[in-house]
Amino acid sequence: MNNNYQDKQKLLQEKKEKIARLKEEQMRQQLQIASVRLPQQITQVEENADSNQSSHQAQPTQNQGVIAPPQQSDLISLYLQTKRKKLGFQTIEMYSNNPAPPQTEVMTIEFGVQCDFEIQQQKQENDDQVIPIMENVRRDSRKKREILQSAEKVIEKVEKNISMEEINSIVQSQSFQRFFSRSSKTIEKAIHGGEVDVLEDLMNTQQVAQEIGKDNLTKLLSFSDKVYTENRVVTSIQWSPTLPNTFLAAYSQNEEGSITDQVGVVLLWSLQLKSRPEFYCFANSPITSACFHPFSPNVVLGGLYNGQVVVWDLRAKHTPEKRSTLNSGGHSYPIYGLSIVGSQNANNVISSSNDGRICIWNLAQLNQPQKIIDLKTKNKQQTTNPQVEVNSTCMVFPQGDANNFYVGAEDGCIYKSKLHQNTNENIVIPFEEHLAPVSGISLNSSPQASPIISNLLLSSSFDWTCKLWNTRTQSDNKCLATFECSEDYVYDVQWNGQHPSLFSTTDGEGYVDLWDLSYDLEAPITRYKSGNNSINKSQWSKDGTKIAIGDSFGEIQILQLSQKAQKVDHERLAKLEQWIKSEK
């Protein structure tokens, strides 16, 4: 003990000397107009620290002089000095040079020294003194005074053993019990090598998941043109395969218009040009389907109500460049399905009309179709004809497939067929479940979809439902799931082109329902009301973030999909695939 006392005395003495020295310096410096002397002082601090002296001098809030503790009167005068100096420009510089750390908790402990987390408690041989290094202490002079005052008192060992009674009282306390129950569970889970999932956190995240439903679809833009779109039903929408912000929309006839109005209109809209369409294309019959040519960026094809296939060249005029003739094969019924299959060099236009006829055209020669296929199916009513035609309302080809295709018909069936069959007969494979005409079909074309998911087919029908089919399983032809949330005709269903389990349905009440199969097979994650008009057609953009919906009065709305809904949850997706596999 004596040793320690002497040491203490020695240190005090040294301190006093230092104080005197520094006071002199201070006086000198006060006369100068000094700039920031911070670096010097920090080195001073370091020196002090190194030499194991008391480092109370460490804190320069002023650029002049170092605050040295312990005597009360000194402190007060210093405090006053700092108060005065605070108004000076120099102080501001000081602050900016060494900003205080965020959210520091300066704890007042009886037997410790107020410091931030950089405590280096060096246990020396003479273990009675703990010399803290005060870096980063807040530049609040009041706090500083507290620190310095408590530093005086210091210097009991932090390591002092608390008594058994204190320990016991702590152990009995509520907070300790709670802490222990929680942390021991965590530790035990960790010991057994498993995932350390704190139950409370799990419960919180589940709540978050349920809130996804709101605001998934927000209206971005609306397109309509007084002259050309008023009172016309949107019959077809397609996004451009080459330009990301452009899409085309085909319109039917304006029933209430004048005779001089254009009968068939296809408009090309750009998201950037909001006031009017970018291109106009006209035809002399209402247009029932239209699409871009994937391999020629300026070519647009249209299928007309009278059965003609027309080609527009956007660089040229507004009326069709080419058109198919109305005789010699070809269609004489409205063309509801139009697509281009094949590759860049070898492609064909496939059109399907309402009477079940499929024609394969070569663009160079639109006088005559290359091949005509008449889809027929068994006649259920067993009248004179054993076979009856398929009244198709929509047609879809799988991506990359130029042979197989699916057609939705007015009798409620979906037929699968091939363009090129081995036999002479035309074999169609029906998927029968809808009770009313099929209005739309869609095949999953997401690039992220696994093989299981990319075989899924969706169909919407006038029987108020949508059905999900697995096209791989030929056996039963039963649908995998039925989605019934609409209370009106469902006019269209579309898979999202990027998200493997997201799709949308549009119905006659104006609702756009967003479904995510990985979350819920029975309810949509969002029901968005876009107005009071029924929505006839919809199409997701290529990147899957926007959907264009066209209603029966000529207005097209662009809805933006929220980031939350765009996220793919792979675990849930895997579960979905499992379920699909097991549903064979």
Add this chain to the structure above:
Amino acid sequence: MSEIEETINRIKTHKSVQGIVICNNDGQIIRSTYGTESKEGENIARTIPTLAAKAKSTVRDLDPQNELTFLRIKSKNNEIMVAPDKEFLLIVVQGPKEEKKEDE
């Protein structure tokens, strides 16, 4: 109280667990299975709280809504698991992985 002792025992008797220390944020040992002869317990109680505090503040700095739930230090010889709390820490030192999986 006895539940605490029970739980400590249960954890302690797990095959690869070398020791348990419960201490507060200042490093004062509340319970320790190391005993007073070896300095290990004291060393742990002295050094780990500062590390845990640093980790806690780092997590907070990166995202103010976030908080540290568990800290695990895997080293060559052993693994130190720390379950932090506002005032206390539960520290368990476990031996290397090979020793585990014996009671499964």
